[in-house]
Amino acid sequence: xxxxxxxxxxxxxxxxxxxxxxxxxxxxxxxxxxxxxxxxxxxxxxxxxxxxxxxxxxxxxxxxxxxxxxxxxxxxxxxxxxxxxxxxxxxxxxxxxxxxxxxxxxxxxxxxxxxxxxxxxxxxxxxxxxxxxxxxxxxxxxxxxxxxxxxxxxxxxxxxxxxxxxxxxxxxxxxxxxxxxxxxxxxxxxxxxxxxxxxxxxxxxxxxxxxxxxxxxxxxxxxxxxxxxxxxxxxxxxxxxxxxxxxxxxxxxxxxxxxxxxxxxxxxxxxx
Amino acid sequence: xxxxxxxxxxxxxxxxxxxxxxxxxxxxxxxxxxxxxxxxxxxxxxxxxxxxxxxxxxxxxxxxxxxxxxxxxxxxxxxxxxxxxxxxxxxxxxxxxxxxxxxxxxxxxxxxxxxxxxxxxxxxxxxxxxxxxxxx
Numbered sequence: 001x002x003x004x005x006x007x008x009x010x011x012x013x014x015x016x017x018x019x020x021x022x023x024x025x026x027x028x029x030x031x032x033x034x035x036x037x038x039x040x041x042x043x044x045x046x047x048x049x050x051x052x053x054x055x056x057x058x059x060x061x062x063x064x065x066x067x068x069x070x071x072x073x074x075x076x077x078x079x080x081x082x083x084x085x086x087x088x089x090x091x092x093x094x095x096x097x098x099x100x101x102x103x104x105x106x107x108x109x110x111x112x113x114x115x116x117x118x119x120x121x122x123x124x125x126x127x128x129x130x131x132x133x134x135x136x137x138x139x140x141x142x143x144x145x146x147x148x149x150x151x152x153x154x155x156x157x158x159x160x161x162x163x164x165x166x167x168x169x170x171x172x173x174x175x176x177x178x179x180x181x182x183x184x185x186x187x188x189x190x191x192x193x194x195x196x197x198x199x200x201x202x203x204x205x206x207x208x209x210x211x212x213x214x215x216x217x218x219x220x221x222x223x224x225x226x227x228x229x230x231x232x233x234x235x236x237x238x239x240x241x242x243x244x245x246x247x248x249x250x251x252x253x254x255x256x257x258x259x260x261x262x263x264x265x266x267x268x269x270x271x272x
Numbered sequence: 273x274x275x276x277x278x279x280x281x282x283x284x285x286x287x288x289x290x291x292x293x294x295x296x297x298x299x300x301x302x303x304x305x306x307x308x309x310x311x312x313x314x315x316x317x318x319x320x321x322x323x324x325x326x327x328x329x330x331x332x333x334x335x336x337x338x339x340x341x342x343x344x345x346x347x348x349x350x351x352x353x354x355x356x357x358x359x360x361x362x363x364x365x366x367x368x369x370x371x372x373x374x375x376x377x378x379x380x381x382x383x384x385x386x387x388x389x390x391x392x393x394x395x396x397x398x399x400x401x402x403x404x405x406x407x408x
Contacts (some may be wrong), residue, residue: 048303050275113322115315115318115319115360117321121319
């Protein structure tokens with residue numbers, strides 16, 4: 001179906017992909033998700049093909065969203081596709097305006113049809129036509145961001161494991177910093193605080209895209225989260241477990257003093 | 273306008289036997305794709321399912337490390353991948369910002385399967401290519 005919907009209306013993974021529907025579940029449950037849209041695989045294909053009515057529909061729907069935009073893929077074609085294609089499909093952070101949105105959507109469509117994605121599909125016996133939905137959200141300008149496991153992924157212990165760094169969470173996800181490492185028990189009590197080496201922060205730039213910014217010396221080894229923020233993260237972990245079930249892998253960000261949920265998926269493996 | 277310009281398609285031997293109406297059907301299936309200067313467009317040995325026509329910009333090609341002639345507007349690559357899902361036979365790197373039109377295996381195949389005339393003309397083009405290769 002040729003559809004663009006607000007994230008909280010996205011319910012069908014066969015149309016919108018698991019990332020979009022996962023964020024839709026979060027929005028419906030009142031979790032703090034940045035505002036956004038889900039684009040079906042069909043409308044992504046139409047936009048990539050230059051269909052003017054599809055482009056108009058996407059651009060008009062995105063007009064009310066705060067800029068800049070984060071544009072992410074949401075694979076729709078196979079079970080577990082998000083995990084399978086992590087790293088294959090494109091994410092475009094900091095698309096400055098809706099004018100650039102159609103080309104961002106087209107780039108994501110092509111990322112699902114790129115040679116590396118095709119090679120991967122051939123290797124795992126999935127040589128089928130790719131279908132990719134897209135999530136368009138307001139891009140946050142976080143002070144600090146990172147990942148959180150609602151149970152310890154190394155030993156299965158019933159505790160939160162949190163890694164964070166300055167700026168956008170991609171610095172943690174892409175492994176370009178040694179993030180701060182925290183363990184927190186179910187009451188929110190910190191069990192461990194270990195400062196990392198956070199020499200760079202990824203920030204959005206006004207003209208679009210992102211840049212690696214040098215972190216001032218005094219912040220490189222300073223803990224990026226205080227106990228109050230750890231408590232907030234623990235509360236977010238509890239709410240995510242209520243909505244999605246146990247053992248979640250969460251991407252989060254603090255921007256302007258508010259905690260946001262960026263993604264919540266199942267932990268794919270624990271040491272237990 | 274959606275799709276690739278017909279005049280670009282007319283330069284591709286694989287499509288040489290097709291009339292303007294048939295070419296237009298294929299042209300509509302192409303999608304614009306842009307590569308930044310320095311970007312690897314395709315990598316020798318990797319899988320591939322898309323055929324590209326260069327509309328503007330330039331790219332270098334190499335096979336087994338040996339340089340091949342520069343690719344320019346009107347040049348194309350990857351047409352056999354539309355049919356056989358095979359490996360890329362060259363590495364192509366954009367030497368300027370590159371605007372291409374790309375067509376994937378998944379869009380091309382249903383068109384050919386549903387249109388015997390186009391399929392036959394493609395076979396004739398392939399037969400010519402085969403004879404030319406045997407004569408080399």
